[in-house]
Amino acid sequence: MRNTRALAVAGAAVAALGLSAPAAVAWETPSNITALPSVIAPGGQLTITVDGCRSGGTATSNAFSPTRLSPVGGGGGGKGNEGDRGGAGGGAGSGTARGTAVINSNARPGPYDITVDCGGRTMTKPQAFTVIGGVRGGIGGSTTTGATPTDVAIGGGLVAAAVVGGGVFWMRRRAERRI
Numbered sequence: 001m002r003n004t005r006a007l008a009v010a011g012a013a014v015a016a017l018g019l020s021a022p023a024a025v026a027w028e029t030p031s032n033i034t035a036l037p038s039v040i041a042p043g044g045q046l047t048i049t050v051d052g053c054r055s056g057g058t059a060t061s062n063a064f065s066p067t068r069l070s071p072v073g074g075g076g077g078g079k080g081n082e083g084d085r086g087g088a089g090g091g092a093g094s095g096t097a098r099g100t101a102v103i104n105s106n107a108r109p110g111p112y113d114i115t116v117d118c119g120g121r122t123m124t125k126p127q128a129f130t131v132i133g134g135v136r137g138g139i140g141g142s143t144t145t146g147a148t149p150t151d152v153a154i155g156g157g158l159v160a161a162a163v164v165g166g167g168v169f170w171m172r173r174r175a176e177r178r179i
Contacts, residue, residue, distance in 0.1 A: 046129060
């Protein structure tokens, strides 16, 4: 009976140690990469948050230049997440790093991955965010210069239809006056 109890206690101790070890290691490995907003236009600012990145690191993607991730203070983040200002306020204790990336103006629409390097350990989140195609607001939404042959054909057809319709209307009104 004593052997069974000893074996049960030893098994419980090993199970408790085994369950706590991955939690301790998780703070040293980058995890849970979050990109907000998840849908963004070229030129927009993307906030990247990474759990398990105590001392900060670098985020890279084909849609933006390499971006520095700074440790976030345990008090809730706020403005201490950009540049060299992020280290104050106990950032090493929270295990979270954050940075702001600006999407390239020539980024093509579609999903993009983010790769994070935290202290030599890397992690990639596939399809972390999506770049949408935008319009050029200052030029009426057009992205071409001048009318295409299709535009000219459609416009010419509408003008011709208006002339014919106006002529028919005028001729009918003129005929009604004679009667």
